[in-house]
Amino acid sequence: MENITIIGGGNLGKSIATGLVKSNLYSANEIIVTGRSQNRLETIKDSLEVAVSTDNVLAIEGSKYIILCVQPKQLAGLLAEIKSALKPEQVLIxxxxxxxxxxxENMVDGNKLLRAMPNTAASKLQSITCIACGENAKSELDQVQMIFRTIGKTLVIDESLMQSATVLGASGIAFFLRYIRAVTQGGIQMGFHPGEAQLIAVQTAIGAATLVAENNTHPEREIDKVTTPMGCTIAGxxxxxxxxxxxxxxxxxxMSYEKINHIK
Ligand SMILES: NC(=O)c1ccc[n+]([C@@H]2O[C@H](COP(=O)([O-])OP(=O)(O)OC[C@H]3O[C@@H](n4cnc5c(N)ncnc54)[C@H](OP(=O)(O)O)[C@@H]3O)[C@@H](O)[C@H]2O)c1
Structure with a gap:
């Protein structure tokens, strides 16, 4: 009973399912994705070959790990729906x-509970997932980290930092992409076709991130290496x-952090 049910095959749920299948550590038949729209589920089934269902109760029956990926306002209704079907050994993430x-915890009956904040790069095995662990779930932390390590990197954090993790890691995807868009627009103004400008912008972003990640340096050290005194880089x-x-x-x-503290 190590199967994983992902409840809510939307943007994030589908990204996680895609990453898990792509990782080759989970086979498609160990993953079930649920949702309300049959059409959307059929698309997921066709592309990932995982099992899909509109019946949450049925879908959690044989799974040890249940990843909740619905919108905040949908959570209470969902937990009310599955509460009586949950078994004590099942772990909610x-x-x-x-x-x-x-x-x-107040909405379920003593299940082990963790929070995880991945991002949509899970589909490319490049998520950062911040994980906070409930008091009664400590024994599951290693296994849950293993699940999310298959789709990128993980960081165990105190739950008090979960809102910050959401802004930096989850919304962060949008923030970096906006920068890539701006660079692309600059490239077009300088004479590149949009596709060429985007290729240069994206590969340069990957290169810059890889330098810091693999050299384990401060960004400014890498900036120094491309900044000639009186040159064009420092001017820019x-x-x-x-x-x-x-x-x-x-x-x-x-601003994002302020907003997130008012989301319910
Ligand atoms: N998107 C991100 O990058 C990201 C990152 C980190 C965390 N999160 C969190 O992840 C959650 C989902 O975000 P999202 O962007 O993936 O939202 P989304 O695209 O709206 O996906 C939510 C999914 O939940 C399904 N759903 C709703 N009620 C359901 C129910 N009772 N049973 C089964 N499925 C149900 C919806 O199905 P239908 O479409 O069929 O109604 C939809 O596919 C949110 O709470 C968000 O805070 C998101």
Whole structure:
């Protein structure tokens, strides 16, 4: 009974299922994805060959791990629906923004509970998943980390940091993509076709991230290596800072953080 049921095959649920199948550590027949729209589930079934179902109660029956991927406002109804079918040994993993372990504990009957905050790069095995563990779920932490390590990197955090993790890691995908879009637009203005500009922007972003990730350096060390005194890079960097690049990013993150604290 080590199967995984993903409840809610939307943007995130489908990304996780895609990553798990792609990792080759889970076979498609160990994963079940649920949802309400049969059409959407058929698409998931066709592309991933996992089992799909609109019946949550049936779908959790043979699974040890149940990953909750519905919208925050859908959670209470969902838990009311599956509560009586949950077995004590089943482990609930909530990816849901803004609902605490304590709040979920109050809606179920003593199941082991963890929160996980992955991102949609799970589908490319490049997620960062922050994991917070309920008091009664400590024995499951290693196994849950193993599940999410198949779709990227993991970081165990205190639950008090879960909102911050959501902004940095989950919304972070959108923030980095907006930067890539801006670079692409700049490239087009300088003479590249859109596809070419995007190729350069994307591969340069991957390169920059890989330098920091693999060299384990501070970004500024890598910046120094491409910044010639009186050259074009420092001229561009300084202009970006005069225009408020770092400040805009930090302010955007803090605005997102403020907003997330009011999401329910
Ligand atoms: N998207 C992200 O990058 C991301 C990252 C980290 C965390 N999260 C969290 O993940 C959760 C899902 O986000 P999302 O972006 O994937 O939302 P989404 O695209 O709206 O997906 C939610 C899915 O849940 C399904 N659903 C709703 N009620 C259900 C029920 N009772 N039983 C089974 N399935 C049900 C919906 O199915 P129908 O479409 O058929 O109604 C939909 O496919 C949210 O709580 C969010 O905070 C999202």
């Amino acid at each position: 909530s990816t849901i923004t803004g609902t605490s372990i304590q709040e979920i 960097l300084n202009e970006m800072e005069h225009q408020g690049l770092s400040s805009a990013v930090i302010k955007g993150l803090m």
